[in-house]
Amino acid sequence: MSKHSALNTFGRSGNPAFTKNFTNTDTSSLPLAERMTLDGAVNKTAILLGLCFSGAFLGWNMPILVIPGAIIGFILAMVTIFRSPSKAGATAPFYALFQGMALGGITMFAEMQYPGIGIQAIGLTFGILASLLFCYKSGIIKPTENFKLMIVSATMGIMFLYLISFIMSFFGPGIGFIHSNGLFGIGFSLFVVAIAALNLVLDFDFIEEGAEKGMPKYMEWYGAFSLMVTLVWLYMEILRLLMKIRSR
Amino acid sequence: MNTIFFSLLTVASLFIFMNLGKVRASKKQTDRDDRINRFGSKRQVHQNRDGSKIIEGEAEEIKNEDQK
Numbered sequence: 001m002s003k004h005s006a007l008n009t010f011g012r013s014g015n016p017a018f019t020k021n022f023t024n025t026d027t028s029s030l031p032l033a034e035r036m037t038l039d040g041a042v043n044k045t046a047i048l049l050g051l052c053f054s055g056a057f058l059g060w061n062m063p064i065l066v067i068p069g070a071i072i073g074f075i076l077a078m079v080t081i082f083r084s085p086s087k088a089g090a091t092a093p094f095y096a097l098f099q100g101m102a103l104g105g106i107t108m109f110a111e112m113q114y115p116g117i118g119i120q121a122i123g124l125t126f127g128i129l130a131s132l133l134f135c136y137k138s139g140i141i142k143p144t145e146n147f148k149l150m151i152v153s154a155t156m157g158i159m160f161l162y163l164i165s166f167i168m169s170f171f172g173p174g175i176g177f178i179h180s181n182g183l184f185g186i187g188f189s190l191f192v193v194a195i196a197a198l199n200l201v202l203d204f205d206f207i208e209e210g211a212e213k214g215m216p217k218y219m220e221w222y223g224a225f226s227l228m229v230t231l232v233w234l235y236m237e238i239l240r241l242l243m244k245i246r247s248r
Numbered sequence: 249m250n251t252i253f254f255s256l257l258t259v260a261s262l263f264i265f266m267n268l269g270k271v272r273a274s275k276k277q278t279d280r281d282d283r284i285n286r287f288g289s290k291r292q293v294h295q296n297r298d299g300s301k302i303i304e305g306e307a308e309e310i311k312n313e314d315q316k
Contacts, residue, residue, distance in 0.1 A: 042269035049262075116250055123254030126261035133268050139276030143284055205284060208273050213287045 035214040036223070041207045044224035048096040052228065055100020060108045069101030080225055086218045092225035099232050110239055114246040121239040125231060128197050136204045143205045151202060154195045181244040189241040196234040203227045 059065050076095040080088050107118040135141040165175040178188045207223040272278070 038272065039270050042266060045269070046266060119251050119254045119258070123257040123261075126258045126265070130261035130264040130268070133265055136277065137268055137271060137273045139274045142277060142280060142282075144280075144282045145284055148284055202284075204273075206286065208278070209284070209286055212272075212278070215287060 030214060030216060032214075034217050036210045036217060036219040038207065038211045040217070040220040041211065041223045044092075044220050045227050048092060048224050048228045049231075051093050051096040052100035052103070052232075055097040055102075056104030056107065057100075059101035059104025059106075061104075063105040063108055065101040066105030067102075069098045069105070073098035073102060077229060080222075085222050086216075088221035088225050089218055092221050092228070095225065096228055099228070103232065103235065106236075107239065110243060114243060117239065117242050117246060121235055121242055124238050124242075125235045128234065129200060129231065132197060132200050133204060136201050136208075141201050143201050147198075148202060151195065151198050155199065158192055158195060181247045186241065186244050189237060189244055193234065193237045193241055196230060196237050199230045200227070200234070203230050 055069065059069055073095055076091050076098065080091045080095065084091070107121070110121075111118050132141070136143075161175065161178065165178065168174040177184050179185060203223070203226050206226065210219045210223060
């Protein structure tokens with residue numbers, strides 16, 4: 001039981017994939033071959049990234065797949081998080097494929113308006129991934145309970161704001177200033193990119209701790225899936241930020 | 249030029265991720281008292297900053313008679 005009552009109330013991570021409680025998982029009887037490893041989690045992340053790029057190729061060439069890809073990807077993410085984390089090995093590859101289709105189509109539309117923006121967003125996303133991984137592994141950034149509480153609060157706040165903006169858009173212009181290309185809009189996007197990037201640190205810590213404590217093998221897929229969820233969010237936010245900057 | 253730079257950044261970053269991701273985090277990262285504990289702690293012995301160890305449990309008075 002954490003001594004931080006707020007964490008117990010709001011969950012234990014910024015990434016919704018990590019709000020699941022795994023503290024009662026007994027790993028002492030598991031054979032070594034059935035335990036989570038760092039190698040396994042990284043390899044599975046690579047498989048998901050490969051599937052995401054394949055989906056993106058399809059989405060780029062068939063933009064009609066954008067909306068089905070986004071909806072099916074969202075449903076698969078919800079199923080993986082809330083219904084069956086232990087089945088992540090079956091759902092995560094399809095999630096990556098369908099989200100890839102959505103991202104490929106969205107990137108194609110962005111490229112039509114601002115040529116070269118896609119590769120910039122991809123480069124920045126993976127650049128942030130590698131630099132934060134280095135910062136985490138070397139101990140420059142140390143995730144603590146307070147750090148997690150801060151990221152949880154900010155992520156939930158952003159999600160809540162996006163939800164309100166989405167609902168308001170049915171009745172009028174929505175919360176326009178967060179989507180504008182003015183200084184406030186760009187500042188907001190920078191803040192969201194920073195929060196999405198810091199969620200990566202929580203993902204790395206989850207995988208590191210899971211491997212250290214010998215969690216079951218399926219957690220490799222779950223860790224890789226969680227990393228993919230954050231990467232997809234980070235990529236979308238970077239793309240939005242670049243579009244705002246280019247449209248000025 | 250722009251495309252080449254960002255393509256190289258992507259490839260280099262993926263290479264770093266694939267290699268660095270498989271390496272365990274430094275002691276500075278893993279041996280901390282304020283680490284996030286998601287899966288429940290297995291450790292019963294905690295180490296202080298000065299290197300001394302604290303063993304959890306109830307304190308028990310040792311009488312001279314017991315030692316005999």
